[in-house]
Amino acid sequence: MAxxxxxxPFGRAWDEMFSGPGVIRPAYExxxxxxxxxxxxxxxxxxxxxxxxxLDQGITFALGGVExxxxxxxxxxxxxxxxxxxxxTGVPQxxxxxxxxxxxxxxxxxxxxxxxVPRRLVTTSPHFHRQVAGMAHQDGxxxxxxxxxxxxxxxxxxxxxxxxxxxxxxxxxxxENRQAVSQVLSEAGGDSQIRSVAxxxxxxxAALRAVGPDNVSDPTVVVLTPxxxxxxxxxxxxLAREMGVELVEGRDLICRNNRVFVRTTGGxxxxxxxxRRLDDEFLDPMQFRLDSMLGSPGLINAARAGHLTIANAxxxxxxxxxxxxxxxxxxxxxxxxxxxxxxxxDTYRMEEPDHLEYALEHLAELVIKPVDGSGGKGIxxxxxxxxxxxxxxxxxxxxxxxxxxAQREIALSTVPTLIGxxxxxxxxxxxxxxVNDGNSVWVLPGGLTRVALPEGExxxxxxxxGGSKDTWVLAAPxxxxxxxxxxxxxxxxxQPEDMEPLxxxxxxxxxxxxxFFFDPPVTPDxxxxxxxxxQGQQQQHRRAAATAGxxxxxxxxxxxxxxxxxx
Amino acid sequence: MSVGTAxxxxxxxxxxxxxxxxxxxxxxxxxxxxxxxxxxxxxMQPSDEPGQAVLSSRMEIDPFEGVTSYLDYFGTRVASxxxxxxxxxxxxxxxxxxxxxxxxxxxxxxxxAGTAHPDEMTWEQLVSSDCHDRYEEFLTPTHLTELNDExxxxxxxxxxxxxxxxxxxxxxCSLLKKSLKYEQGATGVHTSAVEAWTEKRGVCQxxxxxxxxxLRAMSIPTRYVSGYLHPDKDAEIGKTVIGQSxxxxxxxxxxxxxxxxxxxxxxxxxxxxxxxxxxxRDVPPVKGVYAGPEASGNxxxxxxxxxx
Numbered sequence: 001m002a003x004x005x006x007x008x009p010f011g012r013a014w015d016e017m018f019s020g021p022g023v024i025r026p027a028y029e030x031x032x033x034x035x036x037x038x039x040x041x042x043x044x045x046x047x048x049x050x051x052x053x054x055l056d057q058g059i060t061f062a063l064g065g066v067e068x069x070x071x072x073x074x075x076x077x078x079x080x081x082x083x084x085x086x087x088x089t090g091v092p093q094x095x096x097x098x099x100x101x102x103x104x105x106x107x108x109x110x111x112x113x114x115x116x117v118p119r120r121l122v123t124t125s126p127h128f129h130r131q132v133a134g135m136a137h138q139d140g141x142x143x144x145x146x147x148x149x150x151x152x153x154x155x156x157x158x159x160x161x162x163x164x165x166x167x168x169x170x171x172x173x174x175x176e177n178r179q180a181v182s183q184v185l186s187e188a189g190g191d192s193q194i195r196s197v198a199x200x201x202x203x204x205x206a207a208l209r210a211v212g213p214d215n216v217s218d219p220t221v222v223v224l225t226p227x228x229x230x231x232x233x234x235x236x237x238x239l240a241r242e243m244g245v246e247l248v249e250g251r252d253l254i255c256r257n258n259r260v261f262v263r264t265t266g267g268x269x270x271x272x273x274x275x276r277r278l279d280d281e282f283l284d285p286m287q288f289r290l291d292s293m294l295g296s297p298g299l300i301n302a303a304r305a306g307h308l309t310i311a312n313a314x315x316x317x318x319x320x321x322x323x324x325x326x327x328x329x330x331x332x333x334x335x336x337x338x339x340x341x342x343x344x345x346d347t348y349r350m351e352e353p354d355h356l357e358y359a360l361e362h363l364a365e366l367v368i369k370p371v372d373g374s375g376g377k378g379i380x381x382x383x384x385x386x387x388x389x390x391x392x393x394x395x396x397x398x399x400x401x402x403x404x405x406a407q408r409e410i411a412l413s414t415v416p417t418l419i420g421x422x423x424x425x426x427x428x429x430x431x432x433x434x435v436n437d438g439n440s441v442w443v444l445p446g447g448l449t450r451v452a453l454p455e456g457e458x459x460x461x462x463x464x465x466g467g468s469k470d471t472w473v474l475a476a477p478x479x480x481x482x483x484x485x486x487x488x489x490x491x492x493x494x495q496p497e498d499m500e501p502l503x504x505x506x507x508x509x510x511x512x513x514x515x516f517f518f519d520p521p522v523t524p525d526x527x528x529x530x531x532x533x534x535q536g537q538q539q540q541h542r543r544a545a546a547t548a549g550x551x552x553x554x555x556x557x558x559x560x561x562x563x564x565x566x567x
Numbered sequence: 568m569s570v571g572t573a574x575x576x577x578x579x580x581x582x583x584x585x586x587x588x589x590x591x592x593x594x595x596x597x598x599x600x601x602x603x604x605x606x607x608x609x610x611m612q613p614s615d616e617p618g619q620a621v622l623s624s625r626m627e628i629d630p631f632e633g634v635t636s637y638l639d640y641f642g643t644r645v646a647s648x649x650x651x652x653x654x655x656x657x658x659x660x661x662x663x664x665x666x667x668x669x670x671x672x673x674x675x676x677x678x679x680a681g682t683a684h685p686d687e688m689t690w691e692q693l694v695s696s697d698c699h700d701r702y703e704e705f706l707t708p709t710h711l712t713e714l715n716d717e718x719x720x721x722x723x724x725x726x727x728x729x730x731x732x733x734x735x736x737x738x739x740c741s742l743l744k745k746s747l748k749y750e751q752g753a754t755g756v757h758t759s760a761v762e763a764w765t766e767k768r769g770v771c772q773x774x775x776x777x778x779x780x781x782l783r784a785m786s787i788p789t790r791y792v793s794g795y796l797h798p799d800k801d802a803e804i805g806k807t808v809i810g811q812s813x814x815x816x817x818x819x820x821x822x823x824x825x826x827x828x829x830x831x832x833x834x835x836x837x838x839x840x841x842x843x844x845x846x847x848r849d850v851p852p853v854k855g856v857y858a859g860p861e862a863s864g865n866x867x868x869x870x871x872x873x874x875x
Contacts, residue, residue, distance in 0.1 A: 112700075120703035130640035130849075255606075256651055257633045286606045286856050297606040297856050301647050305635060 004035060004043070004423045005416070013411035014156045015425055016077060027078045027474060034187045035075065040421035046184040047074055047418060053180060071467030072177055073417045074185050077428060077449040081476035084445065086158050090342035091148050091434050092441035093332060098165060098319045099436070100335035103139040105318060106132060116334045117327045124402055125324070126372060127166075127317025129280055131287045137306045141211035141438040142313035145204070145275075147171075147431045147448075150342070152413035159343045159410070161429065162325060165316045167277055170448040171200060171433045172235035173468050175242075178446070181470040193475035195445035200433070201242035203444070204275075207437035208243075211309050212272045219272035219309075222246045222262055224253070226278045226294045236277050250278075255298025258305035273309045274299070280314050322371040322405050323349060346408040350401035359406040360394060366406040368393045383409060415469060417451055427452045430471065445473035584669045586802070586836040587622070587874040589662070590795050590810065594853055595866045596657040605857035606649045610793065610850050611661040611812075614644065614840050622664040629658045643793075643842025643850055659853075664874070667836045688820040689731050693787065698819055702788035704845055705819070711846040712780040715761045722784040732787045732820040737831075739781045743774050744831040756847060771814040771829040772847045778816050778828040779846065788819040790843050793850035795869060797837035802873040810871030812852055813838065 010021060017028040024032050035043070050072055079087070104111050105122050112119035122128050147168030149161040178197050205221065212219030225236035227249050240247035246262060253271065254261050261268040278295065281288045286297035302308040318324060326347045329340045348355040348366070359366060363382050370378040380393045397404045414425030432447035449469040592611045615621040626646050628634060634648040650657065688696070699706060708714065714722065721742065729735035748768040756772070760780045763773035775791055782789040796813035815827040815834055825834045844850045853865075 118700050120700050123703045124707070133640035134638065254604075256649065258635055286608070290856060298649055301635060304637060 003421075004038075004040060004418075006422070008416065008423065009425065011411065011414075011425070012154055013425070013427065014152055014154055014413040016152075016413050016415045016428070018416075027080045031076060031078065034185065035423070037187075040418075043074065043418050044421070047072075050074060050180045050184055053183075054176070057176070070173055071453065072173075072180060073426075073451055073467055073469050074181055075416055075418060075423065076181060076185075076470040076472045077415045077430075078472045078474065079430075080474050083158075084473050086341060087150065087430075087432050087447075088443050088445075090158070090160075090340075091146070091432055091443050092436075093336065093338060093341050094148055094160065094163065094328065095143050095146050095165070095434055095436055095441045097328065097332040097335050098163060099140060099143055101331050102142045102313070102316060102319055103136065104335075106134065106315060107136060107139075111331070111334055114334070116330055117324075121321075121324060121327065122318050125318045125321045127280070127315065127321065129288075129315040129317075131300055132304075132313070132315045135304050137214070138211070138303070138309060138313045141309070141311070141436060142316055143319075144207055144211055144311040144436050146312075146434045146436070148342075148434070150430045150432065151345075151410060152430075153410050156413065157343060158430075159345050160325075160328070161345060162322060163320055163328070164431070165312060165319050167279065167312065168431070168433065169232045169235055169277070170431055170450075171444070172232075172238045174433065174444065174446050174448050174471065175200065175238070177468060177470040193477075194472045195475050197444060197446040200435075200444050201239060203435050203442055204239065205243040205245070207435045207442075208273045208275055208309075208311055210437040210439075211311060213306055213309060215306075216272045220245075220262075220270060221273040221275060222248045222253075222271050224248055224250070224274050224276040224278060224295075226250075226282065230277070232277065239275070250293065250295040253296040253299070255296060255302050258298070258302045259307050260296075260299065260302050271308070273311060275311050280317065283310070283314065322347075322369060323351075323402065326405065345410055348406040350397050350404045350406065355406075356397070356401060360397070363390050363394060363406075365409060367409055368397070368404060368406050371403055371405055381409065412452075415449070415451070417453070417467075417469075419453075419455070424455070426455075428469065446471045447473075584836075585875070586667045586797075588665050588667060588795075588797060588837075588839060589872040589874050590665065590839060591868075591870045592661045592663075592795070592812070592852075593866075593868050593870075594659045596853070596855075597864050597866075598655050598657075598857065598859060600860050601653045601655055602650075602857045602859045603653050604649070604651055605654075605657060605855055607647070607657065607659075607853070607855035609646045609659055609661065609853055610639075610643050610842055611659075611852050612644045612646065612841065613663050613665045613794070614642070614842060616840065618668055619839060620666045620668075622666060624661070624663040627658075627660040627662070629656075630654050639842070639849075641790075641842060641844045641849055643844070663839075665839050667839060669836060687731060687733050693732055693820060696821075698788055699786065702819060705788040705790045706783050706786060707845075708780060708783060709846045709848070711757075711759050711848065712776045712783065713760065714780045714784055715764070718761065718764060718777070718781060719784055722781040725781070726785040732782075732785070732818065733824060735785055735787065736778075736782055736789075736818045736820075736824065736826055739778050740774075740826055740828040740831045743777055743828050747774060747777070749774075749829065756851070771811075774828040775814045775816050776846055778826075782816075782818050790817050790823070791846050791850065792817055792825065792840055792843050793847070793852070794841045795839040795871065797871045797873060800835065800837055802837065804873050804875060807870050807872040810869040812867070812869060814847065817843070 008018070010018070017025060017032065019025055054070065054072065101111065105128070109119065111117055143165045145168060147164040147170065149164065150158045151161050153159055174197050208221045209219050221243070222245055223236055223240040223243070225233060225247055227233065230236070237247055246264070248262050252262050254263060254268070260271040260274070262271050276283060282292040283295040284297055284299040285292050285295060287300045299308065299310065300314065303310050303314070325344065326349055329344060332338060332340045348359045350356050350359060364385070366382045368380040368382065380389060382390065385393070412427040412429060415428050416423045417426040419426070428449050428451050430447050430449050433444045435442050435444070449471045451467045451469055453467050590613070594609070609626070612624045612626070613619060613621050626634065628648060630650050630652055632648065632650055632652070634646050636644060636646050639645050725735050725738050725742070729738055746767065747763065749770065750768040751770055753766060753768045754763055754770060754773050758769065758773060760773065760776040763769035764777060779789045779791060792815050794813055794815070796811050798808060798810060802808070815825060815829070815838065817823040817825045827834050827838065842850045
């Protein structure tokens with residue numbers, strides 16, 4: 001029954017299962033053996049069961065307004081204990097360094113004074129939120145949840161593709177994929193010790209409680225979702241349910257005198273930690289977008305006053321900026337006095353003349369990325385682009401060098417994937433999820449392996465038709481298998497029926513009317529009763545455009561960001 | 568964000584050159600219907616810094632349910648509060664007593680009208696200094712300060728002819744005073760520099776936004792200053808007059824040099840700093856949101872009394 005792997009092709013990319021034609025890497029032996037006993041029809045039938053199960057359970061993501069099951073390939077991706085060590089130490093190192101960087105950027109700015117990175121790198125970032133400058137109480141816990149995207153290069157080395165320390169999503173698929181694959185491919189696990197992913201919600205809750213306000217001994221945690229129209233709503237419900245905490249929307253929250261409460265059928269309950277799944281700009285209309293109905297006014301000042309912890313902290317987006325990414329190795333050396341464990345992809349900064357010159361000369365060999373893009377949008381893969389696309393890219397770079405980086409094309413590693421009735425190599429990346437409780441950073445042994453399903457597709461992304469695989473991290477032979485029980489308290493969000501919906505947030509703005517001239521002097525009436533009431537300058541109001549529950553704004557960070565590479 | 572380091576604690580050295588100003592800034596927001604929840608931030612307390620000393624500062628808020636005070640990113644004091652009871656009016660009165668010192672009393676040699684400070688930079692020094700990284704935020708146009716072709720052209724001309732950045736700063740302000748008619752109510756808080764220039768009229772913040780835009784176009788870091796103005800430079804002691812919220816600018820040429828483009832002169836005793844930012848939007852005196860129907864009015868009065 002070797003049909004499945006017949007004519008399995010090998011290219012420049014590192015194949016995770018085969019080190020050469022017919023040569024199976026040891027970690028994959030049992031999976032390979034199990035597959036050998038199955039026909040293509042068997043596999044197809046099992047895959048269909050998985051797909052139906054996902055749809056039935058509502059494990060979907062929205063693409064173009066249509067709910068679809070997130071395609072899951074049943075052949076797992078396997079990482080050995082030895083290989084995992086790099087991830088398990090490299091990701092926390094990165095998180096610790098970025099923590100220090102964020103605290104510095106919103107604090108004293110030491111790294112700028114010392115000339116390690118330019119200050120304008122941060123001040124020109126659209127995610128640098130001056131509203132939270134000087135708020136130090138979350139130092140050490142600005143990045144509670146991170147999803148640092150990794151790829152393996154042609155030599156099998158892990159490299160960081162980008163950092164996601166805003167609102168990384170996808171962990172629900174890690175949990176669900178494991179259940180689905182273990183049900184339909186139970187024979188494939190064999191003797192290998194696959195480390196459990198089930199402890200994630202418990203770890204997350206413990207960390208969220210640990211980073212709560214100092215003076216609260218038993219902090220209340222909630223998950224804040226933009227609502228049912230968000231593409232990751234399924235994940236928000238799953239995490240809230242698994243952690244046993246309330247899932248709330250902005251309208252369920254009220255801030256009073258810098259304290260936050262959630263309205264429940266049983267009255268108002270204080271809230272101390274918000275695991276928010278909406279972007280900064282939508283969190284607090286008082287400080288950001290007045291027209292957002294997704295958040296709740298007053299959250300930022302509640303955090304400023306130390307009565308609320310927002311996870312992840314507001315303003316983390318500067319660390320996700322792809323231009324900042326190019327400095328992360330220096331950032332690690334500067335704050336930690338350590339050498340980076342995980343490599344970056346070689347990257348050119350378009351603001352540096354020699355980099356720019358090189359990139360413009362070699363556009364057709366490079367990957368051009370917008371520094372602020374997500375979901376694979378705006379990426380140009382030089383070797384695949386026609387002349388007109390390259391010329392447009394060149395112009396865009398020249399017009400806004402701050403807006404672009406160029407990277408060496410890397411052939412992402414491949415994993416055998418069921419395509420029709422054959423198994424074929426497909427490019428993958430890996431998003432390990434790390435949880436920081438303020439003292440230590442724990443990496444979930446697993447992570448989301450995303451697959452580019454179309455042949456030769458270089459952008460691995462759910463919004464670009466990607467799928468996923470279960471990721472098996474193998475335990476070192478001597479370490480015991482841990483399978484902790486999860487407390488599952490179901491808790492449905494209370495819908496406050498007696499609450500009148502907010503009509504909309506209006507802006508109050510008042511300004512008296514400007515200057516006087518010295519010449520001619522103004523001689524105002526000084527009779528107290530005759531004090532002229534100066535009409536303020538036209539007060540301008542913007543009517544809140546969005547209505548509650550409107551699907552217009554669906555921010556959820558960098559959900560499923562892109563992974564381009566050459567092949 | 569301070570403008571000098573000279574010792575200003577010993578007021579007796581300057582005798583009657585010190586002014587003491589009492590500023591009462593009252594804002595009343597009126598809502599068209601009962602509002603049950605509002606969130607507000609007020610920036611109307613003078614800054615304690617070289618050049619001025621705050622003797623007392625208090626805010627009265629009605630209805631009052633507590634207030635939090637903090638310094639924002641640009642160093643401006645913010646009073647933040649929310650109200651959760653039914654109200655149709657929100658009244659905030661900021662009362663401050665401030666001593667202001669003459670320009671010559673602080674800064675290295677002062678920066679009085681028309682006179683250069685010793686560290687005044689040449690164009691070459693400005694370009695070679697690291698201030699373009701440090702002050703990127705005060706070099707980048709904002710929506711309110713960006714220029715059109717005509718204004719860019721004027722900036723280029725002034726840049727070509729001005730001896731140094733400070734001379735360019737004064738030249739820009741002089742041009743604006745000649746070209747624009749000061750007219751209250753002609754523009755609003757969202758009026759951009761280009762709109763004011765097209766209208767050929769505006770108020771202090773329009774003059775300031777235009778000056779900021781033009782100086783930034785010459786790569787001179789320039790920031791927006793929000794504050795108060797006593798309208799009479801020979802103010803009579805003890806007489807309460809209608810003052811104003813005011814705006815002016817500071818440009819950087821080795822130190823931050825304040826200048827009042829509306830009046831084309833250096834700020835003096837009668838100017839009181841509240842805070843700074845990239846443009847008006849970073850230092851609005853009142854900012855807030857409330858749940859409820861749109862519109863309403865507001866009344867703002869600033870009363871200033873020179874006490875000494």
